[in-house]
Amino acid sequence: MPVAAVIFDLDGVIVDSEIWWHEERTAWAAERGLRWTEADTRAVMGANSRGWARTMRERLGLLEADEPMILEAVVRRVTDRYRRGAPVIAGAVGAVRRIAARWPVAVASSAHRSVIDAALGATGLRDVIAVVVSSDDVPHGKPDPAVYLETARRLGIPPAGCLVVEDSINGVRAGVAAGMTVVLVPNSSVPPGPGAERLTHHVVARLRDLDPAAVALRPDLAAGEAPA
Template identity: 45%
Template sequence: MDQLTGTLAGVDAVIFDLDGVLVDSEQTWDEVRRAMVAEQGGQWREEATRALQGMSTPEWSRYLVAELGVPLTAEEAADLVIGRMAQRYEQGPPVLPGAEQAVRAVGEQCPVAIASSSPPVLITAFLEATNLTGLVRIALSSEQVRAGKPAPDVYLEAAARLGVAADACIAVEDSTNGLRSALAAGMTVIGVPNPHFPPDPDVLAEVPVVLADLAELPDTVRRLLN
């Protein structure tokens, strides 16, 4: 689907999601959370996988305790999960093929930022592994705003820190809650659906541009800039 005509008068920045867009980590988050819940005697629910995607750390850790029965405090649950994720990243985060190149190519055209539900330590791991720290002007975790995705807070704050209007930004997203968040922020959304956890078709139908591969992104951005 490509509805570029009349989508945007001008682009001032591109804001990337991280998990599922630049890093192949959605399955890892799911595995780590499921294992921790089982070990602690909680009960996993199948709807939990999609519900948790996009939540900030305080939100998903409370969900593990209140909804899935993990007998810990939310802070303890978060520490366990993030610690195990950090261990998985010790040999380098699972950067998706072409992700670094796409960010660099887009960054040559306009300012770029990251607005992610991952904690800052994992965002930093990605930036350091790809040497993108100097190029990505703002790297924001939803821990640093009032509410995680699908609320628009992290995208609105990233745009504000870049000093650009939200409606002059492109957001690149993959998940249902991420797409909802960027749409609610009033941004032009480019969807790159996660093949492991495809977004809700009704939500994806609201997205003006859907790409099969991140490699298509630089040319798509170039068309929106012209």
């Protein structure tokens, strides 16, 4: 099916804020004499707010009652950084606007809604984004396909007509499981994880190089199937 809409992940695709999340989680943990590592960050990439707060609490050995405090503190820290400016990936804003001139575009992000709103405001892209869905709007975060399926529903476009742009292995798995065509744009700040390129349909080095009309499905990766 031809591409009828393009759905972008946010962190690591449009803005290079994955490192912010890592830095703020690391700092929050260090202030309490605890250690948060890059391996811990990879474990929560793609998770919704409830999911990463739970994982963070578990990995740091904290109490279940601490989860709301963890969530509120880290989200506030990242949102405050966006208010001082967005770490926009070179060429990303122009690429999104170019693509939005031809196809409906959406953002499907694992970030908290307040962070998404701050990021879109800082990048100036709010006016071209037709639909915004946070993983907090659905029961499960990536790699579960729910956030992408909900985005397609709101767009009014079948999943097979949606092109997903992702930077993480959990995001790639979510897009493939949703039955969508997935393009991986690897982020050097926080690499996508082992096996991500094997799972995706197409890889481009930079978002500015993406031409949705030219993306071809890999014949060995059937839509709707996420290989092990």
